[in-house]
Amino acid sequence: MVNPVTETPTSEHMAPEEEILSQEDIERGRLLFARDVDFMRSAVSLETLPPPDLPEVCFAGRSNVGKSSLINALTNRKGLARASNTPGRTRELNYFNVDGRLFLVDLPGFGYAKASKSDIARWQILTKAYLRGRAGLRRVFLLIDSRHGIKPSDIEVMEMLDEAAVTYQLVLTKTDKLKKGQLEKVYKATQKRIKKRPAAYPNVMKTSSEKKDGLDSLRAEIADLALPENLAKK
Ligand SMILES: Nc1nc2c(ncn2[C@@H]2O[C@H](COP(=O)(O)OP(=O)(O)OP(=O)(O)O)[C@@H](O)[C@H]2O)c(=O)[nH]1
Numbered sequence: 001m002v003n004p005v006t007e008t009p010t011s012e013h014m015a016p017e018e019e020i021l022s023q024e025d026i027e028r029g030r031l032l033f034a035r036d037v038d039f040m041r042s043a044v045s046l047e048t049l050p051p052p053d054l055p056e057v058c059f060a061g062r063s064n065v066g067k068s069s070l071i072n073a074l075t076n077r078k079g080l081a082r083a084s085n086t087p088g089r090t091r092e093l094n095y096f097n098v099d100g101r102l103f104l105v106d107l108p109g110f111g112y113a114k115a116s117k118s119d120i121a122r123w124q125i126l127t128k129a130y131l132r133g134r135a136g137l138r139r140v141f142l143l144i145d146s147r148h149g150i151k152p153s154d155i156e157v158m159e160m161l162d163e164a165a166v167t168y169q170l171v172l173t174k175t176d177k178l179k180k181g182q183l184e185k186v187y188k189a190t191q192k193r194i195k196k197r198p199a200a201y202p203n204v205m206k207t208s209s210e211k212k213d214g215l216d217s218l219r220a221e222i223a224d225l226a227l228p229e230n231l232a233k234k
């Protein structure tokens, strides 16, 4: 239903998480991702990371949780980040430049991956060193598969980020795989588990790259961390 005066959708048709955002927040987030998003480089070592001259956010989480798919959904570009059915698809730190205002980083997954033990160990060392010590890293989006909830390897990452005082925000993924009631249960349980964690951002997000749910909320969060438009480096 559309309000005939403002021509905006009424709350009846809005996803619950969108109701708490102002239209202005939503527009700001949409605008950021409607602009240029360019693949910049793949880094296989800390030495090959770009200079930290823009604010940066990254997507971390277990293998196969949906990190690369979420980047593609957020940016509305299907093949920008390489997604795959095979856990362990992303093996480097992949940098994307969003409108000259922010770096978005797709990380290799942790936990189960179809790769050799030595390769996995190498990515884990690199990813952990990056998460702990990267200058300019404004927030880690830690993705959790909504079907599985928080796993011991996620807790390990959260403990590390708490210790390093790096802000992280939990994002439930693949919400299309759950019924509404199940999702609410997982959401509440997840929310409860981050309550006393010192570096955890208080709001857990819910997303589906498949159904494009929750993307405007996430875009708005990210837009808050980007450089203002008038300072964009082109
Ligand atoms: N149903 C559903 N499937 C999804 C969603 N997001 C991702 N997937 C599927 O989950 C699988 C893994 O997705 P990726 O985006 O490659 O996961 P990743 O976290 O980047 O994985 P690694 O790079 O291996 O760490 C793919 O088969 C995707 O199609 C979603 O929102 N809903």
Ligand SMILES: [Mg+2]
Pocket: 067, 068, 069, 082, 083, 089, 090, 106, 107, 109
């Ligand atoms: Mg990936």
